[in-house]
Amino acid sequence: MIPNPELKEPDIHEVADLLTEVASTLMTSGAHTSRISQNVSRMAETYGYQVGLSVFQLSIMMTITSLENSHERITLIKKTDPLLINYTIVSDLSALSWDTFDGKITFEDARELYQQITTKKRISRWAVLLLVSFANAAFCGLFHGDIYAISLVLFATMAGFLIRQEMIKKHINHLVVYTTSAFVASLLAGMAYVYNIGATPDIALASSVLYLIPGVPLINSILDIIQGHILTGMARLVNAISLIVCISIGLFSSMLILGLEKL
Amino acid sequence: MTSEMFRLVIFDAILAAVAAIGFAVISNPSRKAIFVSALLAAIGHSLRFFLIKSGLDITLATFVAATAIGLLSVAFARIIHCPAEVFSFPSLLPMIPGMFAYRTILSLIKFMQNTDSKLDQVFIMDFFHNGMTAMFILFALVVGVSLPLLLFPKSSFSVTRKY
Numbered sequence A: 001m002i003p004n005p006e007l008k009e010p011d012i013h014e015v016a017d018l019l020t021e022v023a024s025t026l027m028t029s030g031a032h033t034s035r036i037s038q039n040v041s042r043m044a045e046t047y048g049y050q051v052g053l054s055v056f057q058l059s060i061m062m063t064i065t066s067l068e069n070s071h072e073r074i075t076l077i078k079k080t081d082p083l084l085i086n087y088t089i090v091s092d093l094s095a096l097s098w099d100t101f102d103g104k105i106t107f108e109d110a111r112e113l114y115q116q117i118t119t120k121k122r123i124s125r126w127a128v129l130l131l132v133s134f135a136n137a138a139f140c141g142l143f144h145g146d147i148y149a150i151s152l153v154l155f156a157t158m159a160g161f162l163i164r165q166e167m168i169k170k171h172i173n174h175l176v177v178y179t180t181s182a183f184v185a186s187l188l189a190g191m192a193y194v195y196n197i198g199a200t201p202d203i204a205l206a207s208s209v210l211y212l213i214p215g216v217p218l219i220n221s222i223l224d225i226i227q228g229h230i231l232t233g234m235a236r237l238v239n240a241i242s243l244i245v246c247i248s249i250g251l252f253s254s255m256l257i258l259g260l261e262k263l
Numbered sequence B: 001m002t003s004e005m006f007r008l009v010i011f012d013a014i015l016a017a018v019a020a021i022g023f024a025v026i027s028n029p030s031r032k033a034i035f036v037s038a039l040l041a042a043i044g045h046s047l048r049f050f051l052i053k054s055g056l057d058i059t060l061a062t063f064v065a066a067t068a069i070g071l072l073s074v075a076f077a078r079i080i081h082c083p084a085e086v087f088s089f090p091s092l093l094p095m096i097p098g099m100f101a102y103r104t105i106l107s108l109i110k111f112m113q114n115t116d117s118k119l120d121q122v123f124i125m126d127f128f129h130n131g132m133t134a135m136f137i138l139f140a141l142v143v144g145v146s147l148p149l150l151l152f153p154k155s156s157f158s159v160t161r162k163y
Helices: A012-028 A033-046 A087-101 A107-118 A125-142 A147-169 A174-189 A201-207 A215-226 A230-258 B003-025 B031-053 B058-080 B084-095 B098-113 B117-151 B153-157
Strands: A049-055 A059-066 A073-079
Touching (some): A033 A049, A033 A087, A087 B084, A215 A230, A215 B117, B003 B084, B031 B084, B058 B084, B084 B117
Antiparallel strands (some): A059 A073
């Protein structure tokens, strides 16, 4: 900590408000638990406080204690928003916590920067749609699907992902979103069976739903578990598995309609 | 390495890079991070492809590939000043055992519906085979990529520090 004479000591309530905001935003943006607690403790230390932090799936709990006067302490619980992965925020907030720690910015600056970071625009949804479609088509190629399978998967993914984007915009339950999106994508890819397109209809069907697999939550959950945050890790794992179950149900429904026994 | 093998590895690397870019943009990283994760995914996935073709099993090959990605990501994190996981996790996404994961659930559904007692064993075998493979690959990915994080925690967490 670099002592800075111009720095006005911020009030404990203000610090606690900012830190709970930062922690819950990091949780929403898909940071793993130990990064959340490192970033928050680093900022708190700069202002002369110590934090104890518990991270759960739906809320975070934080006790903040003054290092000089241990009677001055408060505990806050804050609800976290549903997961919307945003690595730009994770990266920027990590940088913000170091800037704070190195004494380069005042508390007021930090609060303003936090506002700027969280209101940055995301990548355009159409660009995401196009790139995800090509990614899933490339994935079909990785499993040795032929060119017919690849182009079919491209269109199936485009339709499935578009439906997912629209449904998320209307705030429909995310389990329903995943099931519907998987159903539509796999039904379209299953047309390879109906019209005998290409030599590898099985690969087209099997890789058509892979864009939905919640990769980052799965990685975060295992990382949390091996770093000792077992409860949070299990919560994330169960969440990811329930999404995978929904994907399977969507896929299974279209296999039922197409009359396919085995994938 | 024969020229045919070399061609296949390069083909695999290109497809993996395209896949990584697409799956990365869902998590909205910065533009620099997208390119780095495409590069790392190409290196990691083609390394895994080569190792599997050389006779290694998929879990061990994944572990080696993920460790390579982890080590490279620490180096890149220093260059572009952004936490390593922002581009190392997206570069793992093409290796996530998605197909094994949903096949696990599908074989459970089949087991539940099935009335032929001989087929029961087939579905349960399917369930365990797919489920175990998915779980082991997932652990191999995460342990491999976070080895540098566990070995050099200080340098891994301070890459966004500017001063």
